[in-house]
Structures are given as structure tokens and as C-alpha cells.
Amino acid sequence: MKIISTKPAKSVVKRIVCDECGATLEYVPKDVKRYDGTDIGRRPDGMKWVDCPNCKNKIVLDRW
Numbered sequence: 001m002k003i004i005s006t007k008p009a010k011s012v013v014k015r016i017v018c019d020e021c022g023a024t025l026e027y028v029p030k031d032v033k034r035y036d037g038t039d040i041g042r043r044p045d046g047m048k049w050v051d052c053p054n055c056k057n058k059i060v061l062d063r064w
Contacts, residue, residue, distance in 0.1 A: 022056040
């Protein structure tokens, strides 16, 4: 295996706007945090999010 570039490809870079401070953020998959658990009924429960570096707001990307 050979590393061609360490810069993320445009296909994996995503943008989102923080609903608290209005900052526009770019993130890549390694920036996404994930929680997996179960709810009180023992069903799957979780979410994916990124933290805004400006205001520390948790920006939820997906819930289940």
C-alpha cells in the first residue's frame, strides 16, 4: 500500500452550519463522533455528531 496524499479527497469533506453560532464547518469522517447504546425498551439507540470548534455545540448528524 502506498500513500498518495494525506489531504482529504473532496468526496469525503462535508460542510455544515452550526445552529448556535452560525459558523460554517468542514469536517471529514474522522471528525464524526458516534454513540451506540440501547433505550429503556432495549431497542438500539444512538447518534453521530460533530462538535463546533467555535462554540462547542454538539451538531447532530444522524439519530437512530
